[in-house]
Amino acid sequence: MRAVFHDTYGSPDVLRLEDVERPVPGEDEVLVRVHATTVNRTDCHRRAAEPFAWRLIAGLRRPRRQILGSELAGQVAAVGPAVTEFAVGDPVFGLNPWALGAHAEFVCVRASGLIAHKPAGASFAEAAAVCDGGLNALSALRRAGLRTGHKILIYGASGSIGTAAVQLARHMQADVTAVCDTRNLATVTSLGADRVIDYTAEDFTRNGQAYDVIYDAAGKHSFRRCRDSLNPGGIYLATDGLPNLARSLLTSRTRSRRVVFPMAQYAKEDVVLLKQLIEAGEYHAVIDRSYPLEHAAEAARYVETQQKTGNVVLTVDA
Numbered sequence: 018m019r020a021v022f023h024d025t026y027g028s029p030d031v032l033r034l035e036d037v038e039r040p041v042p043g044e045d046e047v048l049v050r051v052h053a054t055t056v057n058r059t060d061c062h063r064r065a066a067e068p069f070a071w072r073l074i075a076g077l078r079r080p081r082r083q084i085l086g087s088e089l090a091g092q093v094a095a096v097g098p099a100v101t102e103f104a105v106g107d108p109v110f111g112l113n114p115w116a117l118g119a120h121a122e123f124v125c126v127r128a129s130g131l132i133a134h135k136p137a138g139a140s141f142a143e144a145a146a147v148c149d150g151g152l153n154a155l156s157a158l159r160r161a162g163l164r165t166g167h168k169i170l171i172y173g174a175s176g177s178i179g180t181a182a183v184q185l186a187r188h189m190q191a192d193v194t195a196v197c198d199t200r201n202l203a204t205v206t207s208l209g210a211d212r213v214i215d216y217t218a219e220d221f222t223r224n225g226q227a228y229d230v231i232y233d234a235a236g237k238h239s240f241r242r243c244r245d246s247l248n249p250g251g252i253y254l255a256t257d258g259l260p261n262l263a264r265s266l267l268t269s270r271t272r273s274r275r276v277v278f279p280m281a282q283y284a285k286e287d288v289v290l291l292k293q294l295i296e297a298g299e300y301h302a303v304i305d306r307s308y309p310l311e312h313a314a315e316a317a318r319y320v321e322t323q324q325k326t327g328n329v330v331l332t333v334d335a
Contacts, residue, residue: 018036018037018038018039018121018122018123019034019035019036019037019121019122019310019311020034020035020036020037020084020118020120020121020122021033021034021084021085021086021120021121021310021313022034022035022037022083022084023064023080023083023085024079024080024083025079025080026064026065026066026072026079026080027064027065028065029064029313029314029315029317029318029321030314031064032064032313032314032317034310034311034313037084037121039122039123040118040123040124040125041095041125042095042096042097042100042125043097043125044097044098044099045097045099045100045127045128045129046096046097046100046125046126046127046128047093047095047096047097047100047103047109047125047126047127047128047132048093048094048095048096048123048124048125049089049091049092049093049094049109049123049124049125049126049132050091050092050093050094050122050123051089051090051091051119051121051122051123051124051333052090052091052092052141052142052145052332052333053089053090053091053140053141053142053144053145053146053330053331053332053333054086054088054089054090054119054120054145054330054331054333055086055087055088055145055146055149055328055329055330055331056085056086056120056308056313056316056317056320056329056331057087057088057149057150057177057320057328057329058177058320059087059149060085060086060087060120060317060320061317061320061321063075063080063082063085064080064085064317066080082116082117082118084117084118084119084120084121085117085118085119085120086113086117086118086119086120086121086124086331087112087113087114087117087119087149088111088112088113088119088145088146088147088148088149089110089111089112089113089119089124089126089145090108090109090110090111090135090141090142090143090144090145091108091109091110091141091333092106092107092108092109093105093106093107093109094123096128097128099128100128102128103128103132103134107134108134108135108141108144109132109133109134109135110132110133110134110135110136110139110141110144110145110147110148110288110292111126111130111131111132111133111148111288112131112132112148112149112152112283112288113126113130113131114131114149114281114283120310120313120331121310121333122310122333129285130285131148131152131283131284131285131288132285132288133285133288133289133292134292135292136291136292136295136296137296138295138296139295139301142304142307142330142332143301143302143304144302145302145330146177146302146303146304146327146328146330147291147295147300147302148288148291149177149178150176150177150178150179150180150181150182150302150327150328151181151185151287151291151300151302152281152283152287152288152291153178153181153256153281154178154179154181154182154185154234155181155185155287155290155291156279156280156281156282156283156287157178157182157232157254157256157277157279158182158185158186158189158230158232158254160254160277160279161230161232161252161254161277161279162252163186163189163191163229163230164189164190164191165189165190165191166190166191166192167189167191167192167229167230168191168192168194168227168228168229168230168248169186169191169192169193169194169228169229169230169231169232170194170195170196170221170226170228170230170231170232170246171183171186171193171194171195171196171210171232171234172196172216172221172231172232172233172234172235172237172238173196173197173233173234173235173236173237174195174196174197174201174205174208174210174213174234175197175198175201175204175205175303175326175327176234176235176325176326176327177303177325177327177328178234178235178256179195179197179205179234179235180204180205180208180302180303180326180327181300181302182232182234183195183205183208183209183210184208184209184294184299184300184301185300187208187209187210187299188294188299188300191230192211193209193210193211193212194210194211194212194213194214194221194226194228195208195210195212195213195214196213196214196216196221197213197214197215197216198215198216198217199215199217199218200326201326202215204303204326204327208303221246222242222243222245222246226246227245227246227247227248227251228246228247228248228251229247229248229250229251229252230251230252230253230254231243231246231247231251231252231253231254232254232256233253233254233255233256234256235256236255236256240253240255240276244274247274248274249273249274250273250274251273251274252274252275252276252277253274253275253276253277254277254279255276255277255278256279302327302328303326303327303328304327304328304329304330305325305326305327305328305329306319306325306329306330307329307330307331307332308329308330308331308332309331309332309333309334310331310332310333310334312331313331316329316331
Protein backbone atom coordinates (compact mmCIF):
# COMPACT_ATOMS: atom_id res chain seq x y z
CA MET A 18 0.00 0.00 0.00
CA ARG A 19 1.03 3.63 -0.40
CA ALA A 20 1.81 5.66 2.70
CA VAL A 21 3.42 9.00 3.57
CA PHE A 22 6.56 7.93 5.40
CA HIS A 23 9.24 9.76 7.42
CA ASP A 24 12.17 8.27 9.31
CA THR A 25 13.83 11.48 10.45
CA TYR A 26 12.73 14.80 11.93
CA GLY A 27 12.65 17.99 9.92
CA SER A 28 10.72 20.17 7.50
CA PRO A 29 7.87 18.83 5.33
CA ASP A 30 10.59 17.78 2.87
CA VAL A 31 11.31 14.70 5.03
CA LEU A 32 7.90 13.29 4.03
CA ARG A 33 7.93 10.87 1.13
CA LEU A 34 5.38 8.57 -0.49
CA GLU A 35 6.44 4.93 -0.27
CA ASP A 36 5.06 1.46 -0.77
CA VAL A 37 4.89 -0.27 2.60
CA GLU A 38 3.38 -3.47 3.89
CA ARG A 39 -0.37 -3.39 4.47
CA PRO A 40 -1.20 -3.84 8.18
CA VAL A 41 -3.11 -6.90 9.36
CA PRO A 42 -5.89 -6.38 11.93
CA GLY A 43 -5.41 -7.92 15.35
CA GLU A 44 -7.99 -9.78 17.42
CA ASP A 45 -10.04 -6.68 18.27
CA GLU A 46 -9.07 -4.42 15.36
CA VAL A 47 -10.62 -3.30 12.10
CA LEU A 48 -8.63 -2.63 8.94
CA VAL A 49 -9.91 0.59 7.40
CA ARG A 50 -9.45 1.44 3.74
CA VAL A 51 -8.78 5.16 4.16
CA HIS A 52 -10.65 7.54 1.88
CA ALA A 53 -9.76 10.76 3.71
CA THR A 54 -7.54 11.94 6.55
CA THR A 55 -6.18 15.30 7.73
CA VAL A 56 -2.94 17.16 8.37
CA ASN A 57 -3.10 19.04 11.66
CA ARG A 58 -0.82 20.95 14.04
CA THR A 59 0.00 17.80 15.99
CA ASP A 60 1.22 16.04 12.84
CA CYS A 61 3.50 18.99 12.14
CA HIS A 62 4.86 19.12 15.70
CA ARG A 63 5.59 15.39 15.63
CA ARG A 64 7.26 15.51 12.22
CA ALA A 65 9.48 18.46 13.10
CA ALA A 66 10.00 17.47 16.77
CA GLU A 67 9.37 21.10 17.67
CA PRO A 68 9.34 22.11 20.40
CA PHE A 69 12.04 19.67 21.48
CA ALA A 70 9.77 18.17 24.15
CA TRP A 71 7.94 16.35 21.35
CA ARG A 72 10.92 14.00 21.14
CA LEU A 73 9.97 12.65 24.56
CA ILE A 74 6.67 11.55 23.00
CA ALA A 75 7.60 10.76 19.40
CA GLY A 76 11.10 9.33 19.89
CA LEU A 77 14.33 10.90 21.13
CA ARG A 78 16.56 10.36 18.07
CA ARG A 79 14.09 9.36 15.36
CA PRO A 80 10.31 8.96 15.07
CA ARG A 81 8.87 5.76 16.47
CA ARG A 82 5.70 6.24 14.40
CA GLN A 83 6.86 6.74 10.84
CA ILE A 84 3.41 7.16 9.29
CA LEU A 85 1.56 10.15 10.68
CA GLY A 86 -2.16 10.90 10.64
CA SER A 87 -4.66 10.46 13.45
CA GLU A 88 -8.00 11.37 11.85
CA LEU A 89 -9.60 9.04 9.34
CA ALA A 90 -12.70 8.16 7.40
CA GLY A 91 -13.13 5.20 5.09
CA GLN A 92 -14.58 1.72 4.77
CA VAL A 93 -13.90 -1.40 6.77
CA ALA A 94 -11.78 -3.75 4.67
CA ALA A 95 -11.28 -6.54 7.22
CA VAL A 96 -12.10 -7.28 10.86
CA GLY A 97 -10.40 -9.22 13.61
CA PRO A 98 -12.10 -12.39 14.94
CA ALA A 99 -13.34 -10.68 18.12
CA VAL A 100 -14.99 -7.72 16.34
CA THR A 101 -18.79 -7.66 16.32
CA GLU A 102 -19.62 -3.95 16.01
CA PHE A 103 -18.34 -3.52 12.45
CA ALA A 104 -18.52 -5.54 9.25
CA VAL A 105 -16.59 -5.42 5.99
CA GLY A 106 -17.88 -2.56 3.86
CA ASP A 107 -19.11 -0.38 6.74
CA PRO A 108 -18.30 3.33 6.30
CA VAL A 109 -16.55 4.56 9.46
CA PHE A 110 -14.77 7.59 10.87
CA GLY A 111 -12.70 8.29 13.94
CA LEU A 112 -9.39 9.09 15.58
CA ASN A 113 -6.27 7.00 16.10
CA PRO A 114 -4.37 9.40 18.39
CA TRP A 115 -1.61 7.15 19.70
CA ALA A 116 -0.99 4.57 16.97
CA LEU A 117 -1.45 7.10 14.11
CA GLY A 118 -0.93 5.65 10.62
CA ALA A 119 -3.84 7.30 8.76
CA HIS A 120 -1.65 8.97 6.12
CA ALA A 121 -1.87 5.74 4.16
CA GLU A 122 -4.25 3.67 2.09
CA PHE A 123 -5.00 1.33 5.02
CA VAL A 124 -4.80 1.64 8.79
CA CYS A 125 -5.74 -0.62 11.72
CA VAL A 126 -7.87 0.77 14.54
CA ARG A 127 -9.15 -0.93 17.67
CA ALA A 128 -12.87 -1.61 17.32
CA SER A 129 -13.37 -0.54 20.94
CA GLY A 130 -11.40 2.65 20.30
CA LEU A 131 -12.31 6.02 18.86
CA ILE A 132 -14.18 4.81 15.80
CA ALA A 133 -17.87 4.81 14.85
CA HIS A 134 -20.10 4.44 11.83
CA LYS A 135 -19.82 7.46 9.54
CA PRO A 136 -22.55 10.10 10.02
CA ALA A 137 -25.35 9.73 7.50
CA GLY A 138 -25.09 12.33 4.77
CA ALA A 139 -21.49 13.33 5.52
CA SER A 140 -18.81 12.80 2.89
CA PHE A 141 -15.64 10.94 3.78
CA ALA A 142 -13.72 14.24 3.67
CA GLU A 143 -16.18 15.90 6.05
CA ALA A 144 -16.17 12.94 8.43
CA ALA A 145 -12.37 12.74 8.49
CA ALA A 146 -12.13 16.34 9.72
CA VAL A 147 -14.41 15.93 12.73
CA CYS A 148 -12.71 14.16 15.60
CA ASP A 149 -9.43 15.90 16.44
CA GLY A 150 -10.89 19.37 16.82
CA GLY A 151 -14.22 18.10 18.10
CA LEU A 152 -12.89 15.83 20.83
CA ASN A 153 -10.26 18.30 22.01
CA ALA A 154 -12.81 21.13 22.21
CA LEU A 155 -15.39 18.93 23.93
CA SER A 156 -12.87 17.79 26.54
CA ALA A 157 -11.79 21.37 27.26
CA LEU A 158 -15.31 22.80 27.55
CA ARG A 159 -16.29 20.04 29.96
CA ARG A 160 -13.15 20.64 32.00
CA ALA A 161 -14.20 24.28 32.34
CA GLY A 162 -17.67 23.23 33.50
CA LEU A 163 -19.34 25.20 30.69
CA ARG A 164 -23.11 25.25 31.05
CA THR A 165 -26.25 27.09 30.04
CA GLY A 166 -25.92 30.86 30.32
CA HIS A 167 -22.16 30.94 30.81
CA LYS A 168 -20.33 33.60 28.83
CA ILE A 169 -17.40 32.17 26.88
CA LEU A 170 -14.87 33.86 24.62
CA ILE A 171 -13.11 31.63 22.12
CA TYR A 172 -9.84 33.03 20.77
CA GLY A 173 -8.67 31.43 17.53
CA ALA A 174 -12.25 30.58 16.59
CA SER A 175 -11.43 29.89 12.94
CA GLY A 176 -9.04 26.97 13.51
CA SER A 177 -9.81 23.28 13.79
CA ILE A 178 -10.36 23.37 17.56
CA GLY A 179 -11.88 26.85 17.46
CA THR A 180 -14.57 26.08 14.88
CA ALA A 181 -15.46 22.98 16.88
CA ALA A 182 -15.56 24.90 20.16
CA VAL A 183 -17.95 27.55 18.80
CA GLN A 184 -20.45 24.91 17.72
CA LEU A 185 -20.14 22.80 20.86
CA ALA A 186 -20.45 25.83 23.15
CA ARG A 187 -23.65 26.78 21.33
CA HIS A 188 -24.89 23.20 21.79
CA MET A 189 -24.23 23.64 25.52
CA GLN A 190 -26.37 26.81 25.38
CA ALA A 191 -23.56 29.16 26.38
CA ASP A 192 -23.30 32.77 25.25
CA VAL A 193 -20.48 32.67 22.69
CA THR A 194 -18.10 35.44 21.68
CA ALA A 195 -15.65 34.35 18.99
CA VAL A 196 -12.39 36.05 18.03
CA CYS A 197 -10.79 35.65 14.59
CA ASP A 198 -9.32 37.71 11.76
CA THR A 199 -11.23 39.73 9.18
CA ARG A 200 -11.37 37.09 6.44
CA ASN A 201 -13.01 34.53 8.73
CA LEU A 202 -15.73 36.70 10.29
CA ALA A 203 -18.51 35.35 8.05
CA THR A 204 -17.47 31.72 8.53
CA VAL A 205 -17.36 31.97 12.31
CA THR A 206 -20.66 33.86 12.42
CA SER A 207 -22.28 31.08 10.38
CA LEU A 208 -21.22 28.56 13.06
CA GLY A 209 -23.55 30.20 15.58
CA ALA A 210 -21.41 32.64 17.57
CA ASP A 211 -23.53 35.28 19.30
CA ARG A 212 -20.92 37.92 18.44
CA VAL A 213 -17.62 37.91 16.58
CA ILE A 214 -14.61 40.16 17.26
CA ASP A 215 -12.05 40.94 14.56
CA TYR A 216 -8.77 40.87 16.45
CA THR A 217 -7.11 43.04 13.78
CA ALA A 218 -9.51 45.86 14.71
CA GLU A 219 -10.29 45.30 18.40
CA ASP A 220 -8.43 43.98 21.45
CA PHE A 221 -10.94 41.99 23.48
CA THR A 222 -8.86 42.44 26.63
CA ARG A 223 -9.51 46.21 26.48
CA ASN A 224 -13.22 46.40 25.64
CA GLY A 225 -14.49 46.19 29.21
CA GLN A 226 -16.28 42.86 28.75
CA ALA A 227 -15.81 39.91 31.11
CA TYR A 228 -16.40 36.21 30.63
CA ASP A 229 -16.83 33.07 32.68
CA VAL A 230 -14.48 31.17 30.37
CA ILE A 231 -11.80 32.32 27.95
CA TYR A 232 -10.68 29.50 25.66
CA ASP A 233 -7.40 30.17 23.88
CA ALA A 234 -7.91 27.61 21.12
CA ALA A 235 -4.94 28.92 19.14
CA GLY A 236 -2.39 28.96 21.96
CA LYS A 237 -1.56 32.62 21.27
CA HIS A 238 -2.54 34.44 24.47
CA SER A 239 -1.61 34.25 28.13
CA PHE A 240 -3.45 34.21 31.43
CA ARG A 241 -1.73 37.44 32.42
CA ARG A 242 -3.19 39.30 29.45
CA CYS A 243 -6.66 37.78 29.86
CA ARG A 244 -7.00 37.80 33.65
CA ASP A 245 -8.88 41.11 33.86
CA SER A 246 -11.37 39.89 31.24
CA LEU A 247 -12.45 37.00 33.46
CA ASN A 248 -15.33 37.18 35.92
CA PRO A 249 -14.59 36.19 39.54
CA GLY A 250 -14.26 32.40 39.52
CA GLY A 251 -13.55 32.52 35.78
CA ILE A 252 -11.38 30.01 33.93
CA TYR A 253 -8.71 30.58 31.31
CA LEU A 254 -8.48 27.46 29.13
CA ALA A 255 -4.97 27.15 27.72
CA THR A 256 -3.96 24.86 24.86
CA ASP A 257 -0.25 25.59 24.54
CA GLY A 258 2.82 26.85 26.36
CA LEU A 259 4.83 25.64 29.35
CA PRO A 260 4.17 28.90 31.27
CA ASN A 261 0.42 28.22 31.06
CA LEU A 262 0.95 24.66 32.26
CA ALA A 263 2.92 25.97 35.26
CA ARG A 264 0.27 28.59 36.02
CA SER A 265 -2.44 25.94 35.94
CA LEU A 266 -0.70 24.26 38.87
CA LEU A 267 -0.13 27.53 40.74
CA THR A 268 -3.65 28.92 40.33
CA SER A 269 -5.60 25.69 40.79
CA ARG A 270 -6.38 26.31 44.46
CA THR A 271 -5.08 29.75 45.32
CA ARG A 272 -6.92 32.20 43.05
CA SER A 273 -10.50 32.97 42.11
CA ARG A 274 -9.50 33.33 38.47
CA ARG A 275 -7.47 30.36 37.37
CA VAL A 276 -5.75 28.61 34.50
CA VAL A 277 -6.92 25.18 33.39
CA PHE A 278 -4.66 23.23 31.02
CA PRO A 279 -7.00 20.48 29.85
CA MET A 280 -5.47 17.21 28.75
CA ALA A 281 -7.64 15.61 26.09
CA GLN A 282 -9.81 12.83 27.48
CA TYR A 283 -10.91 10.70 24.57
CA ALA A 284 -13.93 8.40 24.72
CA LYS A 285 -15.74 6.37 22.10
CA GLU A 286 -19.05 7.73 23.40
CA ASP A 287 -17.93 11.22 22.38
CA VAL A 288 -17.22 10.11 18.81
CA VAL A 289 -20.80 8.81 18.74
CA LEU A 290 -22.01 12.12 20.22
CA LEU A 291 -20.30 14.07 17.43
CA LYS A 292 -21.93 11.72 14.90
CA GLN A 293 -25.34 12.44 16.42
CA LEU A 294 -24.76 16.20 16.39
CA ILE A 295 -23.76 16.08 12.73
CA GLU A 296 -26.85 14.10 11.82
CA ALA A 297 -29.00 16.57 13.81
CA GLY A 298 -27.51 19.48 11.88
CA GLU A 299 -25.83 20.98 14.97
CA TYR A 300 -22.22 20.38 13.96
CA HIS A 301 -20.10 20.20 10.85
CA ALA A 302 -16.41 20.21 10.12
CA VAL A 303 -15.01 23.29 8.40
CA ILE A 304 -12.62 22.38 5.57
CA ASP A 305 -10.17 24.90 4.16
CA ARG A 306 -8.29 22.88 1.53
CA SER A 307 -7.99 19.32 0.26
CA TYR A 308 -4.87 17.71 -1.16
CA PRO A 309 -4.24 14.23 -2.60
CA LEU A 310 -2.16 11.91 -0.42
CA GLU A 311 0.92 12.37 -2.59
CA HIS A 312 0.88 16.11 -1.81
CA ALA A 313 1.07 15.63 1.96
CA ALA A 314 4.23 17.74 2.20
CA GLU A 315 2.49 20.65 0.49
CA ALA A 316 -0.47 20.26 2.86
CA ALA A 317 1.90 20.34 5.84
CA ARG A 318 3.55 23.52 4.55
CA TYR A 319 0.15 25.18 4.36
CA VAL A 320 -0.79 24.09 7.89
CA GLU A 321 2.48 25.57 9.15
CA THR A 322 1.58 29.01 7.74
CA GLN A 323 -0.97 29.13 10.61
CA GLN A 324 -3.45 30.64 8.16
CA LYS A 325 -5.78 27.70 7.69
CA THR A 326 -9.48 27.97 8.41
CA GLY A 327 -10.77 24.82 10.08
CA ASN A 328 -9.15 21.70 8.67
CA VAL A 329 -6.82 20.56 5.88
CA VAL A 330 -7.82 17.23 4.33
CA LEU A 331 -5.85 14.57 2.50
CA THR A 332 -7.86 12.47 0.06
CA VAL A 333 -6.77 8.91 -0.55
CA ASP A 334 -7.51 6.91 -3.69
CA ALA A 335 -7.03 3.37 -2.45
